[in-house]
Amino acid sequence: xxxxxxxxxxxxxxxxxxxxxxxxAVAAQAESPASAASKPGHELLLFEALREGLEEEMDRDPRVxxxxxxxxxxxxxxxxxxxxxxxxxxxxxxxxxxxxxxxTGMAVGAAMTGLRPIVEGMNMGFLLLAFNxxxxxxxxxxxxxxxxxxxxxxxxxxxxxxxxxxxxxxxRLESYFQSIPGIQMVACSTPYNAKGLMKAAIRSENPVVLFxxxxxxxxxxxxxxxxxxxxxxxxxMVRPGEHVTILTYSRMRYxxxxxxxxxxxxxxxxxxxxxxxxxxxxxxTIGNSIKKTHRVLIVEExxxxxxxxxxxxxxxxxxxxxxxxxxxxxLSSQDVPTPYxxxxxxxxxxxxxxxxxxxxxxxx
Amino acid sequence: MALYLPFxxxxxxxxxxxxxxxxxxxxxxxxxxxxxxxxxxxxxxFSRRFYSNKxxxxxxxxHNGGDSKELNFPGGIVKFTSELKFLADVPEERIHCYRVxxxxxxxxxxxxxxxxxxxxxxxxxxxxxxxxxxxxxxEAQRQGRISFYLTANGEEAINIASAAALSMDDLVFPxxxxxxxxxxxxxxxxxxxxxxxxxKDDNGKGRQMPIHYGSNKHNYFTVASTVxxxxxxxxxxxxSLKMDGRDACTITYFGDGGTSTGDFHAALNFAAVMxxxxxxxxxxxxWAISTPVSDQFRSDGIxxxxxxxxxxxxxxxxxxxxxxxSAVCMARTIAIRESKPxxxxxxxxxxxxHSTSDDSSKYRPIEEIEWWREAQNPxxxxxxxxxGEGLWTTQAETELRDSARKxxxxxxxxxxxxxxxxxxxxxxxxxxxxxxxLRDQEKSLRxxxxxHSQDYPIDVPL
Numbered sequence: 001x002x003x004x005x006x007x008x009x010x011x012x013x014x015x016x017x018x019x020x021x022x023x024x025a026v027a028a029q030a031e032s033p034a035s036a037a038s039k040p041g042h043e044l045l046l047f048e049a050l051r052e053g054l055e056e057e058m059d060r061d062p063r064v065x066x067x068x069x070x071x072x073x074x075x076x077x078x079x080x081x082x083x084x085x086x087x088x089x090x091x092x093x094x095x096x097x098x099x100x101x102x103x104t105g106m107a108v109g110a111a112m113t114g115l116r117p118i119v120e121g122m123n124m125g126f127l128l129l130a131f132n133x134x135x136x137x138x139x140x141x142x143x144x145x146x147x148x149x150x151x152x153x154x155x156x157x158x159x160x161x162x163x164x165x166x167x168x169x170x171x172r173l174e175s176y177f178q179s180i181p182g183i184q185m186v187a188c189s190t191p192y193n194a195k196g197l198m199k200a201a202i203r204s205e206n207p208v209v210l211f212x213x214x215x216x217x218x219x220x221x222x223x224x225x226x227x228x229x230x231x232x233x234x235x236x237m238v239r240p241g242e243h244v245t246i247l248t249y250s251r252m253r254y255x256x257x258x259x260x261x262x263x264x265x266x267x268x269x270x271x272x273x274x275x276x277x278x279x280x281x282x283x284x285t286i287g288n289s290i291k292k293t294h295r296v297l298i299v300e301e302x303x304x305x306x307x308x309x310x311x312x313x314x315x316x317x318x319x320x321x322x323x324x325x326x327x328x329x330x331l332s333s334q335d336v337p338t339p340y341x342x343x344x345x346x347x348x349x350x351x352x353x354x355x356x357x358x359x360x361x362x363x364x
Numbered sequence: 365m366a367l368y369l370p371f372x373x374x375x376x377x378x379x380x381x382x383x384x385x386x387x388x389x390x391x392x393x394x395x396x397x398x399x400x401x402x403x404x405x406x407x408x409x410f411s412r413r414f415y416s417n418k419x420x421x422x423x424x425x426x427h428n429g430g431d432s433k434e435l436n437f438p439g440g441i442v443k444f445t446s447e448l449k450f451l452a453d454v455p456e457e458r459i460h461c462y463r464v465x466x467x468x469x470x471x472x473x474x475x476x477x478x479x480x481x482x483x484x485x486x487x488x489x490x491x492x493x494x495x496x497x498x499x500x501x502x503e504a505q506r507q508g509r510i511s512f513y514l515t516a517n518g519e520e521a522i523n524i525a526s527a528a529a530l531s532m533d534d535l536v537f538p539x540x541x542x543x544x545x546x547x548x549x550x551x552x553x554x555x556x557x558x559x560x561x562x563x564k565d566d567n568g569k570g571r572q573m574p575i576h577y578g579s580n581k582h583n584y585f586t587v588a589s590t591v592x593x594x595x596x597x598x599x600x601x602x603x604s605l606k607m608d609g610r611d612a613c614t615i616t617y618f619g620d621g622g623t624s625t626g627d628f629h630a631a632l633n634f635a636a637v638m639x640x641x642x643x644x645x646x647x648x649x650x651w652a653i654s655t656p657v658s659d660q661f662r663s664d665g666i667x668x669x670x671x672x673x674x675x676x677x678x679x680x681x682x683x684x685x686x687x688x689x690s691a692v693c694m695a696r697t698i699a700i701r702e703s704k705p706x707x708x709x710x711x712x713x714x715x716x717x718h719s720t721s722d723d724s725s726k727y728r729p730i731e732e733i734e735w736w737r738e739a740q741n742p743x744x745x746x747x748x749x750x751x752g753e754g755l756w757t758t759q760a761e762t763e764l765r766d767s768a769r770k771x772x773x774x775x776x777x778x779x780x781x782x783x784x785x786x787x788x789x790x791x792x793x794x795x796x797x798x799x800x801x802l803r804d805q806e807k808s809l810r811x812x813x814x815x816h817s818q819d820y821p822i823d824v825p826l
Binding site: 110111115140142145 | 576579586590593596604605607608627631634795796799
């Protein structure tokens with residue numbers, strides 16, 4: 001696995017826990033205080049991990065600042081920026097009026113002048129109002145200015161389908177943004193990678209869109225005490241296997257891992273990869289996996305048309321066609337706005353039984 | 365831990381949030397007398413955002429009840445009136461316009477910022493150079509040598525005088541009709557020509573249309589074709605200057621049409637709330653391509669909007685170089701000293717077409733264009749003033765026009781012959797480092813070119 005090999009040969013991105021493969025993606029059971037104290041690292045929730053990453057970067061570099069609605073004294077709608085305004089002051093953690101196009105534009109202007117702003121969309125869906133600034137300015141100005149002006153911004157926020165938040169608050173913006181040249185997109189799924197990706201995104205010179213998921217903020221995990229930064233272009237091997245490659249990201253990772261438990265009981269050995277980097281795809285890790293298993297299943301939350309799965313299917317077909325023994329199967333949400341009713345909403349999101357059925361079909 | 369829904373709070377205003385946080389104190393705001401002490405303690409422990417210095421007085425009013433003629437609403441004290449009257453939609457008179465020189469270039473007041481002799485002469489020379497550049501480049505487009513051009517006819521004073529009032533540390537966020545600002549700052553004619561021809565010496569590396577200049581050396585941010593997006597960039601950059609505590613401001617230019625966009629509204633609102641040193645310069649030249657201002661808005665121009673956002677604003681005669689100079693000087697002082705935004709509306713007339721893709725005689729009478737071009741020409745007016753001050757002569761004029769023309773023609777001839785940027789520049793600067801997918805795409809493109817070299821243009825180097 002490429003990421004492990006890097007660690008052995010001398011980590012580029014600081015120290016990392018070597019050889020740690022997460023077999024149980026859902027957080028562990030409550031530990032007794034005694035055992036907790038003796039283990040290395042510290043336990044925290046995903047939103048706290050994001051905050052820790054943010055705070056470390058703000059300490060390290062005084063140019064890092066945060067813009068968003070209710071990020072200051074309110075601490076952010078998901079508490080990712082809680083406590084930061086008191087610590088760093090109003091200027092570095094800025095509450096903005098309700099105009100996404102404007103504060104994203106502000107971030108572009110500030111970034112071109114030397115600051116490193118982080119824009120928080122209260123919900124990713126609201127960033128659609130800032131689409132013009134993100135695609136035409138954020139993504140383009142480095143190129144059209146001939147490299148004279150860089151835009152090191154991070155645009156982040158919670159997205160994805162939550163629990164009965166209604167259609168407008170259940171957007172999967174990665175499908176709309178994936179075409180924009182000049183930006184990078186990453187999706188975090190665990191406290192460990194959330195902190196690492198946040199730090200990497202802030203340190204990157206390119207504009208990075210960091211997709212968080214509304215339902216993952218309260219995941220608990222033990223993460224290292226030492227500083228670490230992850231690579232923005234790397235996928236994560238969640239569970240190595242032999243029979244089929246399952247590619248997924250964000251919340252669907254947990255549905256896949258749940259399905260994986262059932263599949264293992266039934267005698268299958270799925271390889272699960274959290275692709276993490278949505279633009280560009282980590283075709284190296286993905287390719288190595290396909291060369292081993294020859295079967296691919298993509299599980300995503302995006303809609304069928306024009307989603308990340310659609311692009312990934314095209315990319316894999318183009319590059320690894322000769323290694324495939326079967327057609328790529330892509331499980332995604334239907335092309336409908338997310339309904340409010342709980343039962344209806346559940347059926348627009350890919351569920352573990354569907355994943356199990358798809359693997360069984362694929363491996364026939 | 366339950367997942368609460370914060371979006372609902374998004375729409376509740378200040379008082380709503382106060383109420384919900386105060387309920388944690390287990391006292392209702394309006395009920396007990398001792399809640400006042402807890403309220404002030406609570407307020408004092410937070411920053412100015414939650415602190416209301418009239419909080420105590422507010423409760424006095426409520427407790428006194430009865431005969432109050434004013435009330436401390438959120439936002440400040442408001443007096444009551446029993447008149448059921450609406451504020452007028454159209455004013456009786458339009459806001460007055462600040463002017464220093466009359467139509468024939470004579471001083472009509474002494475109320476202006478004095479200009480150094482050298483600066484005044486340089487201003488005039490640059491205005492003439494801008495005019496010459498515009499004329500010749502426009503012709504070059506007509507001859508098919510460049511693909512597109514956009515002139516600043518009628519707005520030379522706006523361009524040069526505003527630039528002259530700023531320092532080189534001030535950051536400029538232009539729209540597209542402000543090449544004169546860049547000219548003032550030292551961008552050479554050769555550099556202008558290189559950008560228009562998109563050759564390899566262009567610091568934009570041939571990636572943008574003509575007139576989309578940009579130069580970080582001159583603190584002039586690259587022009588983007590999107591309308592009014594630069595306004596919020598300017599606010600962000602001003603925010604950055606404020607954080608650094610620098611003795612500089614930002615200035616952003618936009619037209620009357622650009623003020624209809626959402627970006628304009630939000631940026632002005634932000635600048636006022638965040639108190640940043642930015643100058644909003646609106647070039648109200650009467651036309652947005654073919655849309656006259658009467659179809660663009662119904663307010664009295666743009667200057668009245670400043671008040672709506674809580675921003676100090678002024679209307680100036682855009683064809684009067686001294687007036688523009690004075691206004692921008694003062695605006696800069698206000699912006700930097702008080703760290704507050706300022707709005708300047710310069711009234712002018714777009715004497716040329718919108719661009720080379722436009723023929724404005726289709727939607728406005730030629731007589732109107734001619735009248736503005738002759739009677740209100742900013743260059744002529746300034747020249748008359750200079751002449752009156754003994755700083756300019758007819759001979760100097762002919763010499764200047766001749767040499768300017770020669771210089772521009774020479775720059776064009778040189779730029780035309782320079783090579784275009786290489787194929788490599790299609791892929792660089794999309795990111796800081798070339799990612800694998802772009803490396804593959806470049807390789808694939810080069811292979812295609814090799815296979816079909818006879819179909820590939822000969823003047824683009826590999």
